[in-house]
Amino acid sequence: xxxxxxxxxxxxxxxxxxxxxxxxxxxxxxxxxxxxxxxxxxxxxxxxxxxxxxxxxxxxxxxxxxxxxxxxxxxxxxxxxxxxxxxxxxxxxxxxxxxxxxxxxxxxxxxxxxxxxxxxxxxxxxxxxxxxxxxxxxxxxxxxxxxxxxxxxxxxxxxxxxx
Amino acid sequence: xxxxxxxxxxxxxxxxxxxxxxxxxxxxxxxxxxxxxxxxxxxxxxxxxxxxxxxxxxxxxxxxxxxxxxxxxxxxxxxxxxxxxxxxxxxxxxxxxxxxxxxxxxxxxxxxxxxxxxxxxxxxxxxxxxxxxxxxxxxxxxxxxxxxxxxxxxxxxxxxxxx
DNA sequence: TATTGTTATACTCTATAACTATA
DNA sequence: TATAGTTATAGAGTATAACAATA
Numbered sequence: 462x463x464x465x466x467x468x469x470x471x472x473x474x475x476x477x478x479x480x481x482x483x484x485x486x487x488x489x490x491x492x493x494x495x496x497x498x499x500x501x502x503x504x505x506x507x508x509x510x511x512x513x514x515x516x517x518x519x520x521x522x523x524x525x526x527x528x529x530x531x532x533x534x535x536x537x538x539x540x541x542x543x544x545x546x547x548x549x550x551x552x553x554x555x556x557x558x559x560x561x562x563x564x565x566x567x568x569x570x571x572x573x574x575x576x577x578x579x580x581x582x583x584x585x586x587x588x589x590x591x592x593x594x595x596x597x598x599x600x601x602x603x604x605x606x607x608x609x610x611x612x613x614x615x616x617x618x619x620x621x622x623x624x
Numbered sequence: 625x626x627x628x629x630x631x632x633x634x635x636x637x638x639x640x641x642x643x644x645x646x647x648x649x650x651x652x653x654x655x656x657x658x659x660x661x662x663x664x665x666x667x668x669x670x671x672x673x674x675x676x677x678x679x680x681x682x683x684x685x686x687x688x689x690x691x692x693x694x695x696x697x698x699x700x701x702x703x704x705x706x707x708x709x710x711x712x713x714x715x716x717x718x719x720x721x722x723x724x725x726x727x728x729x730x731x732x733x734x735x736x737x738x739x740x741x742x743x744x745x746x747x748x749x750x751x752x753x754x755x756x757x758x759x760x761x762x763x764x765x766x767x768x769x770x771x772x773x774x775x776x777x778x779x780x781x782x783x784x785x786x787x
Numbered sequence: 788t789a790t791t792g793t794t795a796t797a798c799t800c801t802a803t804a805a806c807t808a809t810a
Numbered sequence: 811t812a813t814a815g816t817t818a819t820a821g822a823g824t825a826t827a828a829c830a831a832t833a
Contacts, residue, residue: 477750477754483768483769487653491650509822529790529792532792538824538826540793541823563832597778608767618758619758703818704801726810727809729814791833792832794829796826796827797825798823799822799823800823800824803818806816807816809815810811
C-alpha cells in the first residue's frame with residue numbers, strides 16, 4: 462500500500478511536471494512567433510500587436526463595439542483601451558461615437574481606410590503564419606486547434622472559480 | 625481543370641485560415657494564463673515573468689550561465705538582460721562573476737537564497753498550472769507537448785532562413 | 788448605487804543603436 | 811576586427827486606483 466501511495470504521488474508529480482513543460486513550451490513558442498509578428502507589423506505598418514488585435518475585433522463587427530466589450534475580447538483593461546483607441550483614431554483607422562440614448566456608452570468602429578488597411582495587414586499576416594508553420598501538416602494544426610481550445614476552456618473554468 | 629484550380633486555391637486559403645486561427649488561439653490562451661501567472665508572481669513574490677524565466681534557466685545550471693547564453697535562452701535582448709540581472713542581483717537572488725581569463729565574460733548564478741526562493745516559486749507555479757489545466761486529461765497534454773514542439777521547430781526553421 | 792469610461796501613475800518590458808573593454 | 815556586455819533612449823504595454831458623468 463505504501464508503494465502504491467508512493468507511485469501515486471510520483472505519478473501526480475510527473476503529471477504536474479508535464480503541465481509545466483507544456484506551459485513553458487507554449488510560452489516560448491508564442492514569444493518566438495509574436496516577436497517576429499510584432500517586428501513585421503511595426504516595420505511594415507507602424508502598428509503593434511494589441512492594435513492589430515483591436516482592429517481584428519472591429520473588422521468582425523460592422524456596427525462597431527463598445528469599449529468595454531473590446532476590453533473583454535482583447536483582454537486589455539478598460540483604462541488602457543482608452544489610449545489604444547485614441548492612437549488608432551488619430552491614425553484615422555477607427556472612429557468613436559455615442560450611438561444611443563445612454564450617453565456613457567462609446568462605440569468604436571473601423572473607417573473605410575481602417576477596413577482597407579486591416580485587410581492588407583490580415584493578408585500578409587496570414588502569409589507570415591503560413592510560412593512559419595510550413596513544416597506542420599494540416600492534421601496536426603487541426604488537432605492542435607481543438608486541444609488548445611480545451612486548455613483555454615479549462616483555464617477559464619478554473620480562473621472564474623477562484624475570484 | 626479550372627474547377628480543380630479553384631478548389632486548390634480555396635483549399636489553400638482555408639488551410640491558411642486554420643493556421644491563423646491556431647495562432648490566435650495560442651496567443652489568447654497564452655495571454656490568459658500569463659496574465660494570471662504574472663499577477664500571482666507579483667503579489668506573492670514581487671517577481672515578474674521574465675525574472676522567473678531567468679531564475680528557471682539558472683536553476684538548471686549549477687555553474688551558472690553567461691549573460692549572452694541567458695539572452696538566447698530567454699529570448700531577451702542582450703541590452704535588456706543587463707537590467708534584469710541587475711534587479712535580481714539587488715534582490716540577492718543571483719550573483720555575477722568573471723570566472724575565467726576572458727575578462728569580457730560575465731556569468732550569473734543563483735545564490736543560496738535564490739535557489740530556495742526559486743524552489744518555492746516553482747512549487748506553487750506548478751500548482752497553479754495544475755489547477756488551471758485540471759480539465760485537460762494527461763493524454764491531451766502529452767499530445768499537445770509534441771505538436772507544439774513541431775510548431776516551434778517549424779517556426780525556428782523558417783525564421784533563420786529569412787534573415 | 789452601479790455602470791461606463793477617463794485620467795493619472797508607476798513600473799516593466801521591448802527594441803535599437805552607440806559605446807566600452809577585451810580578445 | 812570581432813565579441814561580450816553596458817548604456818542610453820524611446821515607446822508601448824500592464825496594472826491599479828481614483829475619478830467624472832450618467833443611469
